[in-house]
Amino acid sequence: MARTKRATSRISRRTFLKGAGVTAVGAAAVAAACAPTNVAPSATTTQQQIAPRTPAGAGVGSLTKLTVNSTVIETGIDPRWSLAELLRDHLGLTGTKIGCNRSECGACTVVVDGRAILSCTMLASDAAGKSVTTVEGLATGGKLNGLQQAFWEAGAAQCGFCTPGMLMSSTALLAATPKPTEDEVRRALSGNLCRCTGYRKIVEAVLVASGQAPKA
Secondary structure (H helix, E strand, C coil): CCCCCCCCCCCCHHHHHHHHHHHHHHHHHHHHHHCCCCCCCCCCCEEEEECCCCCCCCCCCCEEEEEECCEEEEEECCCCCEHHHHHHHHCCCCCCCCCCCCCCCCCCEEEECCEEEECCCCEHHHHCCCEEECHHHCCECCECCHHHHHHHHHCCCCCCCCHHHHHHHHHHHHHHCCCCCHHHHHHHCCCCCCCCCCCHHHHHHHHHHCCCCCCC
8 A cells, every 4th residue: 555645844943943932931921911810010009809719628718918910919828828829720820830849940930029939839828918920920011021022032942831930030130130140140040940942042031131242
């Protein structure tokens, strides 16, 4: 029986990877437009009371108030929940990823009161009264911010799973050190693991976002 000739794809590997990177970095903008509990950062905070989506049998404690992406949220929490669980499972902010779930990979990084925090091992109750920024809070009006745009243009994302954590660690770094050196960027990202890019493009993107030219 004659063999059927396999159709040849016209999409090159380079084109595919570039498209995958755009998708990964742009996910924050999509989430910002779609997530019901999220608003882009603004000078004015709003307030919402959230009824958490709680599994049957789970105990929900007293109401807790915190600010997430410039929205003041009041919600009941189980004292056993991590901040990552609260954000992902009960507030619908799934841009924060859970990889190792034990503070080793950095995929769950968010910014809490200006500091990069591993949300998989921070209790949700410990975030009470604090300001939390997730990757959904970076884009404004569906438009990527400067750091996200730099990641896209540098090709700093491939599979994209680590990208939200990389973005949040970089956000905290640039807020504290607007013009970091390459060594400072590498130290800030040392807790964020990536299996795809080799880090060079990620470091380059952070330097570009800070207004500096990357090393040749």
